[in-house]
Amino acid sequence: MSTTPNDGNDGPMRPFDEMLETDGTVRMAYAxxxxxxxxASKEFLTRKNDEADMMFRRLGITFTVYGDAAQTERMIPFDxxxxxxxxxxxxxxxxxxxxxxDALNAFLDDVYHDQAILKAGRIPPELVLNxxxxxxxxxxxxxxxxxxxxxxxxDVVRTxxxxxxxxxxxxxTPSGVSYMLENRQTMMRLFPELFATxxxxxxxxxxxxxxxxxxxxxxxGVDDPTVVLLTPGQHNSAFFEHAFLATEMGIELVEGQDLxxxxxxxxxxxTEGPKRVDVIxxxxxxxYIDPLAFRSDSMLGVSGxxxxxxxxxxxxxxxxxxxxxxxxxxxxxxxxxxxxxLGEEPILQNVPxxxxxxxxxxxxxxxxxESLVVKEVHGSGGYGMLVGPKSTKKEREEYxxxxxxxxxAFIAQPxxxxxxxxxxxxEGVAPRHVDLRPFVLSGQRTTVVPGGLTRVxxxxxxxxxxxxxxxxxxxxxxxxx
Numbered sequence: 001m002s003t004t005p006n007d008g009n010d011g012p013m014r015p016f017d018e019m020l021e022t023d024g025t026v027r028m029a030y031a032x033x034x035x036x037x038x039x040a041s042k043e044f045l046t047r048k049n050d051e052a053d054m055m056f057r058r059l060g061i062t063f064t065v066y067g068d069a070a071q072t073e074r075m076i077p078f079d080x081x082x083x084x085x086x087x088x089x090x091x092x093x094x095x096x097x098x099x100x101x102d103a104l105n106a107f108l109d110d111v112y113h114d115q116a117i118l119k120a121g122r123i124p125p126e127l128v129l130n131x132x133x134x135x136x137x138x139x140x141x142x143x144x145x146x147x148x149x150x151x152x153x154x155d156v157v158r159t160x161x162x163x164x165x166x167x168x169x170x171x172x173t174p175s176g177v178s179y180m181l182e183n184r185q186t187m188m189r190l191f192p193e194l195f196a197t198x199x200x201x202x203x204x205x206x207x208x209x210x211x212x213x214x215x216x217x218x219x220x221g222v223d224d225p226t227v228v229l230l231t232p233g234q235h236n237s238a239f240f241e242h243a244f245l246a247t248e249m250g251i252e253l254v255e256g257q258d259l260x261x262x263x264x265x266x267x268x269x270x271t272e273g274p275k276r277v278d279v280i281x282x283x284x285x286x287x288y289i290d291p292l293a294f295r296s297d298s299m300l301g302v303s304g305x306x307x308x309x310x311x312x313x314x315x316x317x318x319x320x321x322x323x324x325x326x327x328x329x330x331x332x333x334x335x336x337x338x339x340x341x342l343g344e345e346p347i348l349q350n351v352p353x354x355x356x357x358x359x360x361x362x363x364x365x366x367x368x369x370e371s372l373v374v375k376e377v378h379g380s381g382g383y384g385m386l387v388g389p390k391s392t393k394k395e396r397e398e399y400x401x402x403x404x405x406x407x408x409a410f411i412a413q414p415x416x417x418x419x420x421x422x423x424x425x426x427e428g429v430a431p432r433h434v435d436l437r438p439f440v441l442s443g444q445r446t447t448v449v450p451g452g453l454t455r456v457x458x459x460x461x462x463x464x465x466x467x468x469x470x471x472x473x474x475x476x477x478x479x480x481x
Contacts, residue, residue: 014417015159015417015418015419015420015431015433016158016159016160016161016163016417016419016420017419017420017421017431018030018083018084018158018419018420018421018434019034019084019421019422028086029084029085029086029089029479030084032197032198033082033084033194033198036193036194036197037081037422037429042428045080045424045428045429048080048190048191049080049424051190052078052080052186052190053075053078055186055189056075056076056078056182056186057075059182060240076179076472076473077458077471077472077473078183078186078472078473078474079423079424079456079458079472079473079474080187080190080191080424080474081421081422081423081424081429081474082187082474082475082476082477083421083434083436083454083456083474083475083476083477084198084477084479085476085477085478085479086479087478087479087480087481089162090201090450090478092162092164092347093156093164093348093436093438094438094448094450095347096164096166096346096347096348097152097154097156097348097438097440097448098440098446098447098448099338099342099344099346099347099348100154100166100169100334100338100346100347100348100440101149101152101154101169101171101440101442101446102341102342102442102446103334103337103338103341103342104149104152104169104171104325104326104334104337105146105147105148105149105442106337106341106342107325107337107341108148108149108319108321108322108324108325109143109146109148110341111128111134111324112138112139112140112141112148112321113139113140115128116340117336117337117340117341120340122333122336122340123330123333123336123337127329127330127333128324128330131324131327131329131330132323132378133172133286133321133322133323133324133327133378134321134324135286135320135321135324137293137306137320137321138319138320138321141309141310142312143217143315143319144217144218144219144220144312144315145216145217145443145444147217147319147442147443148171148318148319148321148322148325149171149318149319149322149325149442150213150214150217150317150318150319150441150442150443151174151210151213151281151317151318151439151440151441151442152169152170152171152174152439152440152441152442153169153170153174153175153176153177153437153438153439153440153452153453154166154169154170154437154438154440155167155168155169155170155435155436155437156348156435156436156437156438157351157416157418157419157435157436158418158419158434158436159416159417159418159419160419164348164349165348165349165350165351165416166331166334166348166349166350166351167351167435168326168328168331169325169326169331169334170326170437171318171322171323171325171326172285172286172318172322172323172326173282173283173284173285173318174437174439175238175241175283176241176437176439176453176473177206177241177245177439177453178240178241178244178245179241179453179473180203180206180439180449180451180452180453180476181203181204181206181207181244181248182244183453183473183474183475183476184203184204184451184475186475187475198477198479199479199480200477200478200479200480201450201451201477201478201479201480202450203449203450203451205449206439206449207245207248207249208249209441209447209449210245210249210441211227211249211250211251212443212444213441213442213443213444213447214227214249214279214281214317214443215227215279216443216444217279217315217317217443218278218279218315219278219312219313219314219315220312222278225278225279226268226275226276226277226278226279227249227251227277227278227279227280227281228246228251228252228253228254228259228268228277228279228280228281229242229245229246229249229251229252229253229254229280229281229282229283230254230255230256230259230280230281230282230283230284230302231243231253231254231255231283231284232255232283232284232288232300233255233300236283238283242283245281251281252268254268255300256284256298256299256300256301256302257299259277259280259302259305260274260302260303261302261303261304261305261307261308262274264307264308264311264313265308265313265314266280266302266305266308266313266314277314278314278315279314279315279317280305280314280315280316280317281317282316282317282318284300284301286320286321286323288300288301289301289302289305289306289316289320290302290303290304290305290306291303292304292306292307293305293306293307306320327377327378328375328376328377328378328411329355329357329377329408329411331350331353331411332350332353332355332411334346334350335349335350351413351414351416352413352414353411353412353413354372354411354412354413355411356403356407356408356409356410356411356412357407357408361412362403362407365403365410365412366400366403366404368388369386369388369391369396369399369400370388370389370391370396371388371389371414371415372386372388372412372413372414372415373385373386373387373388373412373413373414373415373463374386374388374399374403374410374411374412375410375411375412375413376409376410377408377409377410377411378409385464386399387415387463387464388415389415390461390462390463415463416463418433418434418435418463419433419434420432420433420434421434421454421456421474423456423458423474425458425460430460432456432457432458432460432462433456433457433462433463433465434454434455434456434457434465434474435454435455435465436452436453436454436455436476437452437453437454437455438451438452439452439453450478451475451476451477451478452476453473453476454473454474454475454476455471455472455473456471456472456473456474457471458471458472
């Protein structure tokens with residue numbers, strides 16, 4: 001079954017097709033897979049798609065759709081057609097994402113210590129110091145290896161053969177890695193013959209790398225650290241991922257009530273009595289992590305945890321206060337962070353971004369809403385976003401009122417012609433828009449697992465890939481040399 005290049009359903013911008021050249025010939029990375037796909041019947045692909053659906057249902061891989069009246073649990077759609085990158089493409093992406101995360105960690109260490117970048121006038125101080133995600137409680141606190149964002153997800157989009165742009169950085173509690181791993185396992189069960197003929201770099205080592213990474217940032221003097229994963233509980237949208245990762249790493253999955261502070265240390269309740277905890281991989285937001293320090297009504301965190309962190313006797317990953325680095329208003333300044341801290345030019349470029357706190361940008365955005373994507377500075381998951389080319393006049397008018405009421409709360413970006421990949425849909429195999437979230441680990445060294453999570457907009461012409469907005473996922477193959 002063959003596919004044809006996208007004929008430009010997004011207007012004058014013709015999206016880059018990652019599998020096919022404009023003349024319909026198959027790109028090198030997809031050469032072997034393309035031959036296989038050409039010989040695959042629609043009936044065969046439909047059967048395999050149904051098998052994949054059954055596998056995911058059996059595993060119970062779901063997420064919660066917030067804003068839905070019932071806050072329903074849904075299964076994330078999985079696409080059986082992989083996204084394939086050649087070794088050169090991946091090397092470029094890996095170097096670029098590692099550079100970016102190294103700079104973000106340097107920035108976080110700086111703003112909670114000397115604030116040199118603010119004193120140098122490279123970033124407006126008020127953007128950092130008045131930011132809701134900035135935590136004064138972390139000032140002058142020395143963390144192991146000076147690392148704040150131990151796990152980062154960098155969202156990347158593509159518009160051409162070598163044109164990759166960073167859409168946003170996720171350094172608070174980035175999610176999605178369980179889908180990357182399950183997608184690969186599912187594909188290997190469905191199509192073992194493809195992995196015999198395509199030399200695909202493994203992603204299976206991620207849990208062991210993550211565990212080693214977490215152990216490497218244990219408090220000084222702890223040789224055999226106990227690591228736990230702290231979850232808000234089973235009602236959280238990403239609980240499946242929390243349980244999955246804890247199992248894969250061979251560590252305990254705990255809730256706030258399972259931990260307590262005593263004599264300046266954190267302990268876990270076990271059937272054999274209290275056990276000291278040295279590293280906490282938390283999936284609980286800052287506000288809820290310690291009711292003594294932040295929200296007193298929190299039932300999710302551990303009372304007194306911040307005091308133990310301050311004494312250097314437990315490590316929290318990611319650190320409290322990392323959110324100030326992935327704020328969408330801060331995103332604009334990441335290239336400057338790279339130049340300031342690393343003395344390098346950015347490998348990966350930002351998407352051109354308009355900050356509505358700037359008067360000229362504000363005026364331009366209001367006059368060009370129909371061609372821009374507008375996002376809330378603190379938003380996530382695709383919620384609260386205006387996709388100008390897909391919006392109605394009424395939606396733009398209502399959004400304008402929000403922008404005028406609080407311009408500092410928004411940024412805007414041009415609508416990019418996101419690349420497309422062949423995707424299995426009801427009518428067969430057709431191009432759909434994709435992005436990519438590689439996962440970067442920072443500890444003793446900074447690494448990135450070859451691949452990441454590819455999200456795909458399953459609706460024809462849609463640019464919104466978020467699962468909460470109808471998107472799905474696909475396996476990401478990085479070919480080995």
